[in-house]
Amino acid sequence: MAQSENSDLLAFYNQCQTRKSNEKIDILSRNIYPPRVTKMDAKVKFLHCYAWEETGFPQPWINEFNRELDGVLCTSEHVRKILIDNGLNVPAFVVGNGCDHWLNIPAETTKDVDHGTFRFLHVSSCFPRKGIQAMLQAWGRAFTRRDNVILIIKTFNNPHNEIDAWLAQAQAQFIDYPKVEVIKEDMSATELKGLYESCDVLVAPGCAEGFGLPIAEAMLSGLPAIVTNWSGQLDFVNSQNSWLVDYQFTRVKTHFGLFSSAWASVDIDNLIDALKAAASTDKSVLRDMADAGRELLLQQFTWKAVADRSCRAVKTLRGHIDIAQHRARIGWLTTWNTKCGIATYSQHLVESAPHGADVVFAPQVSAGDLVCADEEFVLRNWIVGKESNYLENLQPHIDALRLDVIVIQFNYGFFNHRELSAFIRRQHDAGRSVVMTMHSTVDPLEKEPSWNFRLAEMKEALALCDRLLVHSIADMNRLKDLGLTANVALFPHGVINYSAASVTRQQQSLPLIASYGFCLPHKGLMELVESVHRLKQAGKPVRLRLVNAEYPVGESRDLVAELKAAAQRLGVTDLIDMHNDFLPDAESLRLLSEADLLIFAYQNTGESASGAVRYGMATQKPVAVTPLAIFDDLDDAVFKFDGCSVDDISQGIDRILNSIREQDAWATRTQQRADAWREQHDYQAVSRRLVNMCQGLAKAKYFK
Numbered sequence: 001m002a003q004s005e006n007s008d009l010l011a012f013y014n015q016c017q018t019r020k021s022n023e024k025i026d027i028l029s030r031n032i033y034p035p036r037v038t039k040m041d042a043k044v045k046f047l048h049c050y051a052w053e054e055t056g057f058p059q060p061w062i063n064e065f066n067r068e069l070d071g072v073l074c075t076s077e078h079v080r081k082i083l084i085d086n087g088l089n090v091p092a093f094v095v096g097n098g099c100d101h102w103l104n105i106p107a108e109t110t111k112d113v114d115h116g117t118f119r120f121l122h123v124s125s126c127f128p129r130k131g132i133q134a135m136l137q138a139w140g141r142a143f144t145r146r147d148n149v150i151l152i153i154k155t156f157n158n159p160h161n162e163i164d165a166w167l168a169q170a171q172a173q174f175i176d177y178p179k180v181e182v183i184k185e186d187m188s189a190t191e192l193k194g195l196y197e198s199c200d201v202l203v204a205p206g207c208a209e210g211f212g213l214p215i216a217e218a219m220l221s222g223l224p225a226i227v228t229n230w231s232g233q234l235d236f237v238n239s240q241n242s243w244l245v246d247y248q249f250t251r252v253k254t255h256f257g258l259f260s261s262a263w264a265s266v267d268i269d270n271l272i273d274a275l276k277a278a279a280s281t282d283k284s285v286l287r288d289m290a291d292a293g294r295e296l297l298l299q300q301f302t303w304k305a306v307a308d309r310s311c312r313a314v315k316t317l318r319g320h321i322d323i324a325q326h327r328a329r330i331g332w333l334t335t336w337n338t339k340c341g342i343a344t345y346s347q348h349l350v351e352s353a354p355h356g357a358d359v360v361f362a363p364q365v366s367a368g369d370l371v372c373a374d375e376e377f378v379l380r381n382w383i384v385g386k387e388s389n390y391l392e393n394l395q396p397h398i399d400a401l402r403l404d405v406i407v408i409q410f411n412y413g414f415f416n417h418r419e420l421s422a423f424i425r426r427q428h429d430a431g432r433s434v435v436m437t438m439h440s441t442v443d444p445l446e447k448e449p450s451w452n453f454r455l456a457e458m459k460e461a462l463a464l465c466d467r468l469l470v471h472s473i474a475d476m477n478r479l480k481d482l483g484l485t486a487n488v489a490l491f492p493h494g495v496i497n498y499s500a501a502s503v504t505r506q507q508q509s510l511p512l513i514a515s516y517g518f519c520l521p522h523k524g525l526m527e528l529v530e531s532v533h534r535l536k537q538a539g540k541p542v543r544l545r546l547v548n549a550e551y552p553v554g555e556s557r558d559l560v561a562e563l564k565a566a567a568q569r570l571g572v573t574d575l576i577d578m579h580n581d582f583l584p585d586a587e588s589l590r591l592l593s594e595a596d597l598l599i600f601a602y603q604n605t606g607e608s609a610s611g612a613v614r615y616g617m618a619t620q621k622p623v624a625v626t627p628l629a630i631f632d633d634l635d636d637a638v639f640k641f642d643g644c645s646v647d648d649i650s651q652g653i654d655r656i657l658n659s660i661r662e663q664d665a666w667a668t669r670t671q672q673r674a675d676a677w678r679e680q681h682d683y684q685a686v687s688r689r690l691v692n693m694c695q696g697l698a699k700a701k702y703f704k
Contacts (some may be wrong), residue, residue, distance in 0.1 A: 005539060006103075010320050027074070027314060030347040035061055037068040039403035043510060044314060048073040049097055049306070050083075051210025053129055054252045055490055057086035057262025059685055066692060068088060070324070071317055071703070073310050075211040076232035083545045085467070086490040086636035091312035091324055091703035092486070096235065097118035098303030099216040107221075108190040110198040116148065118279050119197035121223065123154045123192075124206070124216040126161040128254065131205040131266055133166050140174035140270040149279055150179040151203070154195060157184055187568060200286060201278045205245060205271055209233050209250075215242075216301065219293030222400075226274045230264040241293030243274035251635065257428035259635055259680055262473055284530040296544065302599070307694050313703075314415040319701055328404035328433075328698035330691065333394070335409065336362035336378060338369050338580055339552065341518075341611040342409050342439055348494055352687035359401055361394050361409075363414075373584075384414050386452050391423040398427075405694040408436040412444055421461035433697040435690075437491070441478045442471065442606030456482055462488065466697045469690075470607035474629045491690070493609040493633065494683035498618040500593035503694070510575075511542045511657050514595035516588060517612030519563075520557050524601030524626065524644065529563055529599075531650035533570040538656055542574050543691055547591050549582040559582035593619040597657060600625045601641070610631055617678060622670065624656050639670055 028042030031049050047065070059465075063081070070093040080092045113119075124130040135151075143149050155163055163182055171177045185550075187195065192461040196202075201400075202218035202225040212233030215225050219241060226239050229244035237244070240582050247264035254261075317324055332350060335343040352358045357377045363384040367552050373379070381393040398406070405425050410420075427434050447453040455462065459482050461466060468484060469491035469617040470476055479488050510628065517523055525546060532544045546563070560580050567573045579591060592598060600614035600623070610630050616623045617637070624639040626649070633639065639659075641652035659667040679685075 006101075008104075011578075025640055028036070028400050035065075040068065042176060043068050044317070046071050046073055046314075048310060049095070050079060051097075052079050052082050053208035053210055053230070054254065054256075054258070054261045054263050055082055055085065055208075056252065056256070056258035057082060057256070058256060059086070059680070060688065062087050062193050062689075062692070069311065073313060076235045076311065078232040078234065079275070081486075081489075081702075084693060084696040085491075087689035088698070089692040089695035091313075091317055091699050092696070093309070093703060094235075094308040094318075094538040095306050095313065096301050097211040097213060097216075098301060099213060099307045100302040102217050102220045104377050105193050106195050107187045108188070108194040110194045112158055113198045118149045118201075119199040120149065120151045120201050120203050120278070121154070121218070122151065122203045123196075123217075124204075125158060126153070126155045127158075128160060129252075129263060130209055132163060134266050134268055135168055135205050135603075136170040136180075137173075138266075138268050139180070139276060139582065140170050140177050142172075142269070142272045142275040143178040145278075147176050147178055147279075148178065150181060152195070152199060153182045154178065154187070154192070154255070155182065155184055156186070164429050167500070183429075189369065189394075192222060193217075196223060196261075199223060201226060202281070202401060203275070204228070204233070205266040205358070206231070207250075207265060210239070211235070212521075215299055216293075217291050219297060222287060222290045222294075224278075224289035224293065225329070226271070226278060226434060228264050228266050228580050236296055238296075241289050241296070243278060246270040249473050249480065251473050251632070257676060259677055260474060260490050260633060260639070261418060261491050264527045273606050315702065316703060323699060324328055326698075327355070328695050329403045330407060330694050331394075331398060331401065331403040332357060332360045333382075333391075333406060334360065334362065335384065335414070336360055337371050337374055337482050338365055339371065342411060345494070345611055346409055348496060349681045349687045349690060352494075352683040353691050354688060355691070359404065361397070377507060386413070386416055389416050389419050391419055394423075400433075403432065404698045405433040405435060406692065407690070408434065409439065410436050411439045412447075412453060417454075417458045421458045424461045424464055428464040432643065433701070433702065434464065434469045434699065435469065435694060436465050438475065438479075438608070439471040439608050440608055441475045444606065453630050455479075459483065466700075467693065469622045472629060472632050474637065475608050492686055493614060494686040495614040495678055495681045496618045497682050497684065498589050498593075498620075500589070500621075511597070512545060512595045513542050513597045513599055514545040514547060515599050515601065515654060516547045516594050516615050517549075517600070517610075518551040518591055519546075519559050520551060521559055522605050523548065523612075524603045524649075525559070525563055527601050527603065527644070527646050527649055528599060529566050529570065529572065529576065530646045531653060532572045532575055534646060534650040535654065536572060536575065538650075538654075541677075542653065542657070543577075544572075545595060546576065546578045547583070548589050550580045564659070568577070577653075583595045587597060588615060589619055593617060593621060595619075596660065597621070597639075597653070598623045599649070599653070600631070601644070602626050602630060603626070603644050605630050612683070613638075617674065617681075618675075620643060620678070622656070622660055622667070623674070623675040624652060633640060634677065635673070636670065637674040639666075 002556045006402045025042040027044045029046040029048040046339050065090050073095045075097040126132050202223045203694045204227045209232040246267040249262045250265040252261040271549050334346040362380045364380045378431050443454050451457040567576045600613045626644045637657045642648045
């Protein structure tokens with residue numbers, strides 16, 4: 001961009017050159033990428049106009065922000081939420097992004113424009129998050145070459161831009177593909193503005209935006225927009241100035257390599273409808289829509305407005321420094337110290353928390369159900385179940401301890417939904433933050449009464465929670481279907497940090513596979529026994545170790561007996577050893593770490609994430625799973641069978657063991673991703689993130 005187009009910035013730069021280099025700085029704010037926040041010599045330290053897109057965020061950066069900064073000034077509410085979700089515990093303010101500089105740029109008239117053709121425009125880097133493939137697919141389905149429309153894509157060459165290949169694929173798929181023009185050449189700001197003004201509608205079906213400056217530029221140039229109904233642009237787009245396209249959350253795959261990260265992929269059918277609607281809209285209506293967007297932008301998103309909000313943020317921070325430095329007191333409502341996966345999960349989180357637990361509200365159980373003696377911070381004053389939970393018993397303690405945040409571990413069987421809803425409302429009305437981890441979002445439809453087993457029946461209470469934490473993309477989409485997105489966050493399930501002792505194996509010994517978890521029908525243990533038989537028949541015998549504790553229910557006891565009977569009937573008793581006692585973690589991990597391959601052959605489950613598979617991952621041994629949603633958060637850090645049948649599992653075991661033995665590219669890549677997965681899901685990191693999120697949410701009530 002030429003200096004003449006930024007004369008105000010040039011004047012400011014020249015003014016700064018006259019300042020003395022040793023002059024004491026009161027407030028220092030940066031906006032650089034990658035963010036560098038060290039060595040900021042000032043009383044108050046910020047990042048300003050900070051933008052981010054996907055829901056995951058590098059934890060090393062967040063930890064530096066918390067250590068070095070006094071606050072972050074965000075371009076949108078979307079960015080603020082992402083930072084808090086990822087554990088930002090310093091105040092975050094939404095200041096917006098200025099865009100009125102666009103008014104100072106004259107438009108250079110674009111030559112050879114056919115004004116009889118309806119012109120759609122897309123302006124972006126064509127990075128994966130820009131939704132290019134979905135746009136090209138929708139374009140080919142919405143129109144043909146005979147339609148009087150054209151899609152102009154203004155982009156530039158970069159390593160992530162595959163527009164030529166994507167366009168060729170789309171053109172090959174549709175015989176009569178509509179007209180597309182791709183412009184990669186550099187343009188001056190005046191030329192770019194002229195291009196905007198020569199078009200009719202902007203198409204921006206991106207997966208995520210920190211603000212969406214091209215959308216704002218389009219509206220200031222007289223164009224309404226077609227946009228995804230999620231992320232940063234929602235601070236200024238609405239149904240009066242845009243077509244809002246529905247979406248589904250999908251897993252992110254970017255160069256950051258973050259496992260627990262999502263963004264929005266547009267609904268292509270809905271995008272097609274928007275394209276057709278825009279093309280058939282009268283030009284005067286298009287101008288009215290763009291004018292509505294322009295008016296909103298010039299009211300709220302001028303650079304002066306951004307500067308004013310930034311100054312107010314500093315003033316607010318200085319006026320409430322006690323709140324900014326306050327450590328929120330957190331209470332945990334969860335099962336605890338019993339043979340329960342969620343109880344174990346909670347204990348790992350609390351044990352890894354920077355300051356431990358202020359209090360754990362645990363259900364009453366008989367002494368025989370405890371794994372060990374309770375800690376001093378545990379209060380047992382409610383009852384698990386679908387009848388009465390007596391959650392009102394918690395209130396005097398919550399008030400006396402002056403708790404700021406309540407963290408709830410939710411599973412369908414734990415609570416009477418009406419009683420839990422009333423409890424959430426009480427905490428919300430008292431000004432406390434409520435964070436609820438939802439370990440399942442799949443309604444057990446066979447259970448009655450429906451109000452006690454359907455999330456839709458407690459939607460109003462769920463909406464009052466400051467955060468609903470889920471472990472899978474599928475959970476995010478189920479909650480979206482209930483109208484819950486603004487307070488939902490994808491949160492990683494943790495893994496313990498375990499150092500396995502080296503195992504000496506006899507050279508001629510058979511490969512050892514193993515599984516872990518409670519002995520329950522959906523875990524696929526019978527399929528594993530049958531797979532051992534199948535492999536023996538094929539002349540490829542393996543040994544199987546089942547470290548599967550008997551759960552205190554009849555179906556678990558029966559399954560233990562059935563597994564033993566099946567092993568004897570199939571003639572593989574000598575190849576299988578079973579451990580059905582509830583073992584200490586150290587003993588379970590020792591048994592698992594001796595295996596060559598750990599297998600979780602689940603057949604069906606409504607749970608969102610597996611706690612058992614994390615013990616497998618902790619051993620640092622290769623892990624294989626069936627292709628179920630419960631394992632989606634493991635992504636490419638594990639091997640995956642083609643299906644759940646005995647054929648799929650037995651053939652997969654043979655193929656995976658060969659890959660491991662040869663250390664081929666598949667095995668090497670999976671091991672590398674598994675190492676990265678363990679680093680991101682270490683309970684120390686996950687617990688720190690959760691506690692910092694709670695701190696951030698408590699402060700967010702004062703700093704906006």
